[in-house]
Amino acid sequence: MPTKTIGCLLVGVFIAxxxxxxxxxxxxxxxxxxxxxxxxxxxFVSEDVPVGSVIGVLKINGDPSENGNIQLTLKESxxxxxxxxxxxxxxxxxxxxxxxxxGPSSVYVNVICERKHTGDPNYAIPVSIRVTDANDNAPIFVxxxxxxxxxxxTVVGTRVLQGIKAIDADQLGPFSTVHYTVxxxxxSDYFVFVNGLEGTLVLRKALDFETLSNFTISxxxxxxxxxxxxxxxxxxxxxxxxxxxxxxxxxxxxxxxxPDIAAKGTKLRVFPREIAAYDQDLxxxxxxxxxxxxxxxxxxxxxxxxxxxxxxIKRAIxxxxxxxxxxxxxxxxxxxxxxxxxLATLTISRPGTSLRELQFLQDHYQAxxxxxxxxxSVLMTVITNKPKDKRxxxxxxxxxxxxxxxxxxxxxxxxxxxxxxxxxxxxxxYATDSFMxxxxxxxxxxxxxxxWDPRFRYPQYxxxxxxxxxxxxxxxTVIGKVEAADGDRGDRVSLALRGPESRLxxxxxxxxxxxxxxxxxxxxxxxxxxxxxDTGIPPRQASVPVIIHLxxxxxxxxxxxxxxxxxxxxxxxxxxxxxxxxxxALIVHIQKSKRPKVGPPATFDVRSKFEGFKHANSIYDEKRxxxxxxxxxxxxxxPKEETTDSLYTATVKTTRMFPGTTATNGRxxxxxxVQQVVPRNRHKFPAPAPPQVPQAGAGAGRSPAGSSxxxxxxxxxxxxxxxxxxxxxxxxxxxxxxxxxxDDRNSCAHMTREIDPSVSVTPVEDNRxxxxxxxxx
Numbered sequence: 165m166p167t168k169t170i171g172c173l174l175v176g177v178f179i180a181x182x183x184x185x186x187x188x189x190x191x192x193x194x195x196x197x198x199x200x201x202x203x204x205x206x207x208f209v210s211e212d213v214p215v216g217s218v219i220g221v222l223k224i225n226g227d228p229s230e231n232g233n234i235q236l237t238l239k240e241s242x243x244x245x246x247x248x249x250x251x252x253x254x255x256x257x258x259x260x261x262x263x264x265x266x267g268p269s270s271v272y273v274n275v276i277c278e279r280k281h282t283g284d285p286n287y288a289i290p291v292s293i294r295v296t297d298a299n300d301n302a303p304i305f306v307x308x309x310x311x312x313x314x315x316x317x318t319v320v321g322t323r324v325l326q327g328i329k330a331i332d333a334d335q336l337g338p339f340s341t342v343h344y345t346v347x348x349x350x351x352s353d354y355f356v357f358v359n360g361l362e363g364t365l366v367l368r369k370a371l372d373f374e375t376l377s378n379f380t381i382s383x384x385x386x387x388x389x390x391x392x393x394x395x396x397x398x399x400x401x402x403x404x405x406x407x408x409x410x411x412x413x414x415x416x417x418x419x420x421x422x423p424d425i426a427a428k429g430t431k432l433r434v435f436p437r438e439i440a441a442y443d444q445d446l447x448x449x450x451x452x453x454x455x456x457x458x459x460x461x462x463x464x465x466x467x468x469x470x471x472x473x474x475x476x477i478k479r480a481i482x483x484x485x486x487x488x489x490x491x492x493x494x495x496x497x498x499x500x501x502x503x504x505x506x507l508a509t510l511t512i513s514r515p516g517t518s519l520r521e522l523q524f525l526q527d528h529y530q531a532x533x534x535x536x537x538x539x540x541s542v543l544m545t546v547i548t549n550k551p552k553d554k555r556x557x558x559x560x561x562x563x564x565x566x567x568x569x570x571x572x573x574x575x576x577x578x579x580x581x582x583x584x585x586x587x588x589x590x591x592x593x594y595a596t597d598s599f600m601x602x603x604x605x606x607x608x609x610x611x612x613x614x615x616w617d618p619r620f621r622y623p624q625y626x627x628x629x630x631x632x633x634x635x636x637x638x639x640x641t642v643i644g645k646v647e648a649a650d651g652d653r654g655d656r657v658s659l660a661l662r663g664p665e666s667r668l669x670x671x672x673x674x675x676x677x678x679x680x681x682x683x684x685x686x687x688x689x690x691x692x693x694x695x696x697x698d699t700g701i702p703p704r705q706a707s708v709p710v711i712i713h714l715x716x717x718x719x720x721x722x723x724x725x726x727x728x729x730x731x732x733x734x735x736x737x738x739x740x741x742x743x744x745x746x747x748x749a750l751i752v753h754i755q756k757s758k759r760p761k762v763g764p765p766a767t768f769d770v771r772s773k774f775e776g777f778k779h780a781n782s783i784y785d786e787k788r789x790x791x792x793x794x795x796x797x798x799x800x801x802x803p804k805e806e807t808t809d810s811l812y813t814a815t816v817k818t819t820r821m822f823p824g825t826t827a828t829n830g831r832x833x834x835x836x837x838v839q840q841v842v843p844r845n846r847h848k849f850p851a852p853a854p855p856q857v858p859q860a861g862a863g864a865g866r867s868p869a870g871s872s873x874x875x876x877x878x879x880x881x882x883x884x885x886x887x888x889x890x891x892x893x894x895x896x897x898x899x900x901x902x903x904x905x906x907d908d909r910n911s912c913a914h915m916t917r918e919i920d921p922s923v924s925v926t927p928v929e930d931n932r933x934x935x936x937x938x939x940x941x
Contacts, residue, residue: 454468533609587609
């Protein structure tokens with residue numbers, strides 16, 4: 165191969181190697197270039213993005229971290245965006261606003277990219293940030309609120325208001341497209357918008373100044389956002405009165421009676437009131453003039469004042485005229501519009517004619533009605549002097565929604581009465597027979613009825629007493645309050661507590677629940693019932709449960725107080741018990757010391773005394789006495805030995821006893837009379853002679869008059885040889901011997917002294933001789 169060719173090849177290879185090296189160096193150092201090969205970046209951000217949000221990531225080759233190979237900064241210092249340190253992220257530092265009001269509507273910045281560890285110049289990368297619209301503005305009405313003055317005769321369908329407009333500051337599109345509506349509410353049915361996208365208001369319902377003179381409606385403007393934004397405003401509507409109503413007489417029929425002397429110029433008295441009419445167009449209230457129908461013959465006698473409506477006699481009236489009532493027509497006409505008029509009738513008659521003047525029997529009717537009277541009830545009946553006239557018609561002046569009058573004059577109830585709302589109704593009732601009118605005054609008073617139960621504010625009350633010292637919870641401390649009221653006007657409510665624990669608390673009429681005596685407190689939760697009673701007739705009641713929670717410290721303190729009280733009661737009871745035992749022991753001891761001593765046996769002869777015994781004790785019969793006709797032995801001795809010992813005498817005393825009672829002799833119950841055996845006195849002094857036993861048939865066994873005592877003596881002893889009257893010396897009577905007398909009433913009068921103070925009764929001297937026997941034992 166020639167040398168020249170080889171040289172060319174070597175030069176070519178060298179050039180290729182150099183270009184390849186240069187190209188490799190260019191490919192390897194592509195830092196700060198955009199990844200998509202572009203020269204600028206652009207981002208979109210919504211205007212409602214909050215501050216601090218990341219709005220985009222820069223697509224730049226290289227690593228901007230702390231140990232990376234590039235560094236990113238912003239050229240502008242007051243930009244609303246910034247680059248997060250060590251990242252490629254752009255964040256929002258200020259608010260943006262598409263409308264440019266609260267922030268910029270677009271942002272342009274330059275990002276400076278620096279290659280680390282090289283001396284290459286910095287690269288500037290333009291970044292464009294576009295702000296997109298958000299529905300952040302509500303429509304705003306222009307020149308609101310609105311006022312609409314409209315005539316009452318405006319035709320339905322007329323466009324009455326076209327200046328309604330609302331502006332939305334959002335970007336053109338759905339966020340700024342406004343839709344109009346009339347909000348629901350009172351009188352909203354009078355107007356409507358022709359089209360929701362157009363603010364033109366149309367009348368859709370007829371107006372009437374006499375019924376409704378002014379009102380307001382609310383309208384709304386709303387955009388198409390999601391969620392939508394809206395704003396509201398009002399329209400003040402003033403209705404202008406128009407002459408669309410005829411005049412109206414206060415009464416449709418009038419009547420008058422000619423005086424006895426119908427002189428010229430005499431003014432006639434008209435019933436039920438003076439002739440008068442008014443314009444029903446209250447806003448216009450046109451002046452009215454009055455005229456008589458000139459076509460009747462009777463009108464030539466009278467003159468009707470055009471302004472006041474008073475009627476006078478114009479010329480003398482012949483006596484043969486008006487023998488029958490005559491009716492004339494009165495016309496009331498507006499001055500400004502003769503087409504607007506009203507008619508009424510005037511009946512003129514002479515007194516004493518066959519046609520009597522129509523009148524109510526009373527000028528004033530009054531009634532009191534209970535508020536709970538049922539509907540359709542007859543409250544009163546108004547009667548005229550022509551009750552059988554079938555032409556009679558009645559009507560009321562007002563309150564026709566509450567009352568009505570029938571063809572018979574009965575005033576009935578149409579609407580329920582309420583004393584608390586209205587307690588008195590005053591109106592007129594009118595009657596007409598087509599010729600004459602009359603009226604009467606009605607006064608209906610509503611009487612109150614207790615138709616409301618007391619009501620508590622809450623269905624249940626629950627109170628918690630704080631855990632504080634007992635010294636702070638003194639009786640009278642308020643721990644809670646209940647509230648009760650009554651719907652009847654004038655009624656007062658009184659409160660009371662019920663329940664087992666109600667003694668621990670009291671309640672005042674104001675509703676305050678206060679602590680009472682807590683000495684008997686033993687529970688931590690008190691269940692009460694609060695009862696409210698009104699002052700109506702009859703009174704009504706209502707009740708609610710009341711729960712009161714008490715702290716444990718109060719329970720313990722009350723328990724200690726109660727325990728101390730119980731201790732005192734127990735000690736007092738023990739003392740009373742001991743005293744009772746002592747008294748019982750004393751009574752037993754006294755009874756034992758008074759028990760009689762039993763002496764030797766004694767036998768009694770009751771054969772001759774049986775008849776006297778029966779008379780002395782009528783509650784016993786013969787069958788009660790054993791051994792009649794024989795010797796009755798003392799059961800304490802041997803029944804086989806008949807005792808005739810003259811050393812012992814005995815007296816048997818029988819006493820009247822109530823049926824069913826028994827007497828005791830110290831050894832058990834005995835069904836018959838009391839028997840006592842007394843030992844004969846063995847002292848050396850004369851013994852008393854036994855009394856003579858009456859013979860049978862000579863009144864044996866009979867007591868003296870007025871006495872219920874029968875005396876029986878055993879067989880006389882031969883030892884008794886004295887025939888004189890016995891006398892017992894006081895010194896011979898032992899101190900323990902007591903006196904038992906069937907005639908205590910008389911014997912007490914003869915007692916002169918008491919020998920032994922330890923006994924209650926001691927025999928004393930008695931020189932009287934009688935048939936009353938005294939037993940000593």
